[in-house]
Structures are given as structure tokens and as C-alpha cells.
Amino acid sequence: MTTSPTFSMCVYCGSRPGKLDAFGEAADAVGHWIGSHGGQLVYGGGKSGLMGTVARATREAGGRVVGVIPKALVDRELANELCDELHVVTTMHERKAMMAERSNAFIAIPGGIGTFEELYEIWTWRQLGYHDKPIGILNAHGYYDGMLQFLQQCVGQGFMDEWQMGLIKSGDNHATLLEQLVEEAGLSRQNDALREVI
Numbered sequence: 001m002t003t004s005p006t007f008s009m010c011v012y013c014g015s016r017p018g019k020l021d022a023f024g025e026a027a028d029a030v031g032h033w034i035g036s037h038g039g040q041l042v043y044g045g046g047k048s049g050l051m052g053t054v055a056r057a058t059r060e061a062g063g064r065v066v067g068v069i070p071k072a073l074v075d076r077e078l079a080n081e082l083c084d085e086l087h088v089v090t091t092m093h094e095r096k097a098m099m100a101e102r103s104n105a106f107i108a109i110p111g112g113i114g115t116f117e118e119l120y121e122i123w124t125w126r127q128l129g130y131h132d133k134p135i136g137i138l139n140a141h142g143y144y145d146g147m148l149q150f151l152q153q154c155v156g157q158g159f160m161d162e163w164q165m166g167l168i169k170s171g172d173n174h175a176t177l178l179e180q181l182v183e184e185a186g187l188s189r190q191n192d193a194l195r196e197v198i
Helices: 021-036 049-060 092-101 113-127 145-156 174-197
Strands: 007-012 039-043 064-070 085-089 105-108 135-138 168-171
Touching: 007 021, 007 113, 007 174, 021 039, 021 049, 021 174, 039 049, 049 064, 064 092, 085 092, 092 113, 105 113, 105 174, 113 135, 135 174, 168 174
Parallel strands: 007 039, 007 105, 039 064, 064 085, 105 135, 135 168
Antiparallel strands: none
């Protein structure tokens, strides 16, 4: 088990498995990539659905797993006691703040309304300058095609700008996307260090 992870990746995903095997395969591949590259998973702390899959795959590949779950969801989402760290917090706000604080980058894989809410909030925080950490959307089996099309419609209708879309990366290849996010996070940390020196 990795004790000093080289990066910390926050994964937003469903507490359900979804109807297609491709979704579970994507979660497994993401977790395996994180673990096999010496990384740490930060996620919602459950052991059901894609949440459980990504956590298990990360551990099996040698990575650390940090789960953050609100007390009210401990039973409903079956808190994963096998996490290297399992933080039980009081509110959803605390959960999201701790997940953001413990992560170098963020990726959304298939999920439901909770996944969307987490993705949009961390994206909003970035556009407001609250953080400068990279964000990705894994469009597994075309799951996010409709959403990405709608977001471009928002740009076309003048409610968003292209620079806001540029704050997120999307793709259907987990390895390529994760590598891009980790690389961007590394560059961000180097720039922070340079600013401190200057």
C-alpha cells in the first residue's frame, strides 16, 4: 500500500452501478490507474455502486483510499470501512470542502445528481478563483454526450463563455485524461512554488 502518494485524485461518481457494464469497467479502470501510478483516491466514502468499484480497484492496485462521508449517509451508502482513512462528517458542505482540500485534481465519471452537483460546484469554485486545480469529465460510453452538448448550447446562448468550458477537460479514454489532469496538477504546484519564491 502506498504510504506517500505522488498525487491525490478526487473521483466523483455514482453510488449506483448504472445499467451498463461499461460504467463499472470505467470505474475499475480509473481506480486501477490511480493505484498503479502511486496515487491516492479521494472520494465519497461509500462501498456501493461505482463508488465501491473505484475504491476497491485503487486499493487492489496499491493506492491509498480516503473516504469522506456525512453521518446521515453512513448506512444508506454503506460506508467503506476498508478505506485507509474514513472521515465521517456532519454535513455535505464539510464533505465537499474536505474532499477538495485533500485533492490535487478532480474527475467525474458516470453518476447521478450528487455527482453533477459536486462537479458543477468544484467547476464554479475554479472559475471564481477559489482554486486552480484541474477538473476532468470521463465520458465513458458517451454518458456525458448530452450534458456536454447542452453546455455548448449555454455558450451559444450567451450564458457561458468558452474560457469557462476551457476550465474542464473531457474525454473517453481514462488513461489519457487522468495523465493530463495529473500533469496539469504538477505544473500548477510548480507555479505555486515559483510564486512563493518570487
